[in-house]
Amino acid sequence: MSLLVLKFGGTSVGTTDRIQNVADRVLRLRGEGHAVVVVVSAMSGETDRLLGLARAIQTRAEGRELDVLLSTGEQVTIALLSMALEARGCPARSYTGGQVSIVTDSAHNKARIRSIDDHRIRSDLNAGRAVVVAGFQGIDEEGAITTLGRGGSDTTAVALAAALKADECRIYTDVDGVYTTDPRVVKQARRLERITFEEMLEMASLGSKVLQIRSVEFAGKYNVPLRVLSSFEEGPGTLITTEEERVEQALVAGIAFNQNEAQLTIQGVPDQPGVAYAILGPIADANIEVDMIVQNIGADNTTDFTFTVNKNDYEKAMEVLGRVSSTLGARKVAGDTQIAKISVVGVGMRSHAGIASRMFETLARESINIRMISTSEIKISVVVDEKYLELGVRALHDAFELEREPAGQS
Amino acid sequence: MSLLVLKFGGTSVGTTDRIQNVADRVLRLRGEGHAVVVVVSAMSGETDRLLGLARAIQTRAEGRELDVLLSTGEQVTIALLSMALEARGCPARSYTGGQVSIVTDSAHNKARIRSIDDHRIRSDLNAGRAVVVAGFQGIDEEGAITTLGRGGSDTTAVALAAALKADECRIYTDVDGVYTTDPRVVKQARRLERITFEEMLEMASLGSKVLQIRSVEFAGKYNVPLRVLSSFEEGPGTLITTEEERVEQALVAGIAFNQNEAQLTIQGVPDQPGVAYAILGPIADANIEVDMIVQNIGADNTTDFTFTVNKNDYEKAMEVLGRVSSTLGARKVAGDTQIAKISVVGVGMRSHAGIASRMFETLARESINIRMISTSEIKISVVVDEKYLELGVRALHDAFELEREPAGQS
Numbered sequence: 001m002s003l004l005v006l007k008f009g010g011t012s013v014g015t016t017d018r019i020q021n022v023a024d025r026v027l028r029l030r031g032e033g034h035a036v037v038v039v040v041s042a043m044s045g046e047t048d049r050l051l052g053l054a055r056a057i058q059t060r061a062e063g064r065e066l067d068v069l070l071s072t073g074e075q076v077t078i079a080l081l082s083m084a085l086e087a088r089g090c091p092a093r094s095y096t097g098g099q100v101s102i103v104t105d106s107a108h109n110k111a112r113i114r115s116i117d118d119h120r121i122r123s124d125l126n127a128g129r130a131v132v133v134a135g136f137q138g139i140d141e142e143g144a145i146t147t148l149g150r151g152g153s154d155t156t157a158v159a160l161a162a163a164l165k166a167d168e169c170r171i172y173t174d175v176d177g178v179y180t181t182d183p184r185v186v187k188q189a190r191r192l193e194r195i196t197f198e199e200m201l202e203m204a205s206l207g208s209k210v211l212q213i214r215s216v217e218f219a220g221k222y223n224v225p226l227r228v229l230s231s232f233e234e235g236p237g238t239l240i241t242t243e244e245e246r247v248e249q250a251l252v253a254g255i256a257f258n259q260n261e262a263q264l265t266i267q268g269v270p271d272q273p274g275v276a277y278a279i280l281g282p283i284a285d286a287n288i289e290v291d292m293i294v295q296n297i298g299a300d301n302t303t304d305f306t307f308t309v310n311k312n313d314y315e316k317a318m319e320v321l322g323r324v325s326s327t328l329g330a331r332k333v334a335g336d337t338q339i340a341k342i343s344v345v346g347v348g349m350r351s352h353a354g355i356a357s358r359m360f361e362t363l364a365r366e367s368i369n370i371r372m373i374s375t376s377e378i379k380i381s382v383v384v385d386e387k388y389l390e391l392g393v394r395a396l397h398d399a400f401e402l403e404r405e406p407a408g409q410s
Numbered sequence: 411m412s413l414l415v416l417k418f419g420g421t422s423v424g425t426t427d428r429i430q431n432v433a434d435r436v437l438r439l440r441g442e443g444h445a446v447v448v449v450v451s452a453m454s455g456e457t458d459r460l461l462g463l464a465r466a467i468q469t470r471a472e473g474r475e476l477d478v479l480l481s482t483g484e485q486v487t488i489a490l491l492s493m494a495l496e497a498r499g500c501p502a503r504s505y506t507g508g509q510v511s512i513v514t515d516s517a518h519n520k521a522r523i524r525s526i527d528d529h530r531i532r533s534d535l536n537a538g539r540a541v542v543v544a545g546f547q548g549i550d551e552e553g554a555i556t557t558l559g560r561g562g563s564d565t566t567a568v569a570l571a572a573a574l575k576a577d578e579c580r581i582y583t584d585v586d587g588v589y590t591t592d593p594r595v596v597k598q599a600r601r602l603e604r605i606t607f608e609e610m611l612e613m614a615s616l617g618s619k620v621l622q623i624r625s626v627e628f629a630g631k632y633n634v635p636l637r638v639l640s641s642f643e644e645g646p647g648t649l650i651t652t653e654e655e656r657v658e659q660a661l662v663a664g665i666a667f668n669q670n671e672a673q674l675t676i677q678g679v680p681d682q683p684g685v686a687y688a689i690l691g692p693i694a695d696a697n698i699e700v701d702m703i704v705q706n707i708g709a710d711n712t713t714d715f716t717f718t719v720n721k722n723d724y725e726k727a728m729e730v731l732g733r734v735s736s737t738l739g740a741r742k743v744a745g746d747t748q749i750a751k752i753s754v755v756g757v758g759m760r761s762h763a764g765i766a767s768r769m770f771e772t773l774a775r776e777s778i779n780i781r782m783i784s785t786s787e788i789k790i791s792v793v794v795d796e797k798y799l800e801l802g803v804r805a806l807h808d809a810f811e812l813e814r815e816p817a818g819q820s
Binding site (some may be wrong): 016019050053054055058061065066069071072076078079082083084085087092093094098145161298 | 430431463466471474475476478479481482485493496497502504506508544554555689
């Protein structure tokens with residue numbers, strides 16, 4: 001008998017009919033001999049309804065009491081799903097985050113899990129019950145209710161799977177798996193049977209928003225096999241797993257992209273120790289997150305410094321950079337919001353040379369000018385003019401033959 | 411500095427605007443130097459919304475999971491009220507029943523409070539915080555969420571006031587106090603300054619539904635001064651207190667009445683030991699609650715037996731009585747749903763004779779036939795034809811001069 005942790009998001013439990021469907025699915029899996037723990041989110045729309053109430057009271061709702069409020073959303077779902085299971089003759093028991101107990105730090109609205117006490121769940125599983133746990137929430141050392149921040153239900157599921165040493169953690173979503181790239185851009189995009197944790201992290205953080213990043217990190221760290229699949233259709237989805245378990249080494253897993261960034265450049269700053277901090281320190285102080293950073297040697301002992309930020313932070317970042325520029329005596333400050341980042345992701349890069357050159361060659365053949373390059377062990381990212389985004393992604397998807405099933409994968 | 415426990419029901423916290431009003435009231439009381447603990451219900455409509463969800467899943471929702479579901483209603487209110495207090499610069503902290511912790515038995519949907527741990531609330535009060543507690547809910551010894559049944563928030567407030575040895579427990583409702591009778595029937599009905607716990611119990615159980623009976627019992631048992639007052643208007647309300655603290659002994663506190671009962675009679679049953687049990691045993695087995703019971707000596711060693719039940723149970727009770735009648739060889743079974751019960755309530759009856767005769771005289775003068783009489787230490791109840799209800803109540807209110815302030819009361 002294998003132990004599965006299933007996670008259903010807000011859309012999958014958005015109505016009482018859908019909750020009935022989830023109950024049916026749990027029954028099927030139990031019928032196949034699996035022990036099942038289910039993690040659920042609030043019914044879709046519920047969190048927004050609660051936030052609306054909070055904002056009617058306090059314009060900027062946050063902190064301890066917001067967590068008391070929001071955590072009711074998942075509590076409603078666990079009760080309804082447990083009722084649906086019991087109505088089908090399946091013994092079930094629901095737990096809030098505090099009841100499990102999932103102990104977190106005290107950072108309200110964005111708490112991190114510290115420990116999970118699995119003894120209640122284990123004894124329920126031993127007694128043949130299905131266990132339903134509220135996602136997204138926990139309790140701090142003082143007994144105050146905390147929440148993990150939006151999307152935290154994925155993290156709850158993975159953390160529970162790790163604590164229970166589950167055979168698989170299944171995240172049911174409204175997509176049927178992880179694709180080689182966005183099917184809306186490249187219609188030949190193919191669902192991946194498997195992807196490594198590291199590739200998934202790069203794909204997710206670069207714009208293929210299927211799973212919450214923190215849950216993938218967690219799954220990788222504790223080696224929890226993670227499967228993304230559709231809550232509305234049958235199908236195997238995509239298994240996210242460690243590199244060793246990959247049957248065949250595809251060079252490239254997929255093409256990720258991101259249109260939400262803007263580029264800022266400060267040119268002709270003195271090339272001396274501390275200059276990067278002098279530029280990025282004030283940016284960080286202004287609470288602006290920086291993504292790509294590139295520094296190039298310029299002329300006359302000066303250097304050019306380029307970085308990208310979220311488009312929402314562009315105006316603020318330009319303002320900060322203007323001040324920094326006069327302090328440092330820089331030559332020029334420039335910026336552009338009409339950019340896109342395209343990334344080729346794959347653990348195969350570690351052992352195979354030539355991927356970067358094939359990427360650059362492909363873009364050159366399409367006359368796409370590369371404005372910025374940044375690389376990591378398993379990813380190469382380029383920044384191009386926004387208008388070339390679709391063309392670039394399609395050309396790369398084609399060049400790396402991602403529409404084809406790699407040999408050796410089923 | 412005095413300690414007040416305030417309780418606001420669903421109507422009083424039915425919108426975010428009303429929650430703001432409650433916060434203003436808490437601030438005023440704190441401004442007057444009181445320490446304040448607030449118990450709140452779910453926003454009006456919320457419990458019904460949740461029940462609707464439950465019934466969409468399971469026609470007959472009950473048990474453990476229903477409590478998990480319903481308890482979210484008050485949890486939303488405690489969070490919103492605490493936010494409203496903090497937005498006004500008043501430090502506040504909210505607690506669910508489980509967090510306090512209010513420990514109950516495990517009778518889901520109708521649990522009874524066993525103990526309250528007051529150390530968190532005390533330390534918050536010592537730190538100058540307002541404390542907001544979810545009414546209606548607790549936690550059992552195994553840590554499962556329980557609810558006290560509808561109206562249980564009153565009980566939570568009284569139990570907290572008893573545990574904290576509060577100076578007063580104030581129940582804010584949509585009426586401004588307890589009246590000598592229903593003002594819709596007698597427009598001269600007068601708000602009582604004070605009433606004893608025992609009188610309140612008789613008034614409440616007889617149809618003046620202002621407070622949950624259990625909370626009054628609880629307040630009487632632990633001697634918690636209880637005040638009923640309006641959440642929408644200023645005013646002193648009615649103080650419910652022990653007999654000793656009554657400044658002046660009014661003979662009669664008020665006139666209660668009830669139109670929800672039906673009368674059943676079985677005539678000519680053998681007058682021998684065990685006959686009452688032979689009749690009422692099967693009624694109890696059918697889960698029918700009996701209110702008044704009267705037995706009279708009949709002719710020829712037989713007896714007549716009359717009792718009242720809720721109108722909803724009338725058909726079922728007649729059916730049971732038909733079966734009992736043939737077993738006992740009774741002469742006749744009869745019933746009537748067109749009846750009303752009128753009760754005169756007052757602790758003064760204990761020491762003053764003549765109240766019963768004045769009551770019967772008054773009804774006789776109005777040509778109202780009395781069908782049934784039942785008395786207790788502080789109450790006399792009569793059953794009359796339903797059509798005489800208003801006339802009887804008005805005549806008695808007048809006869810006992812209830813429109814007048816008794817001498818000695820302020």
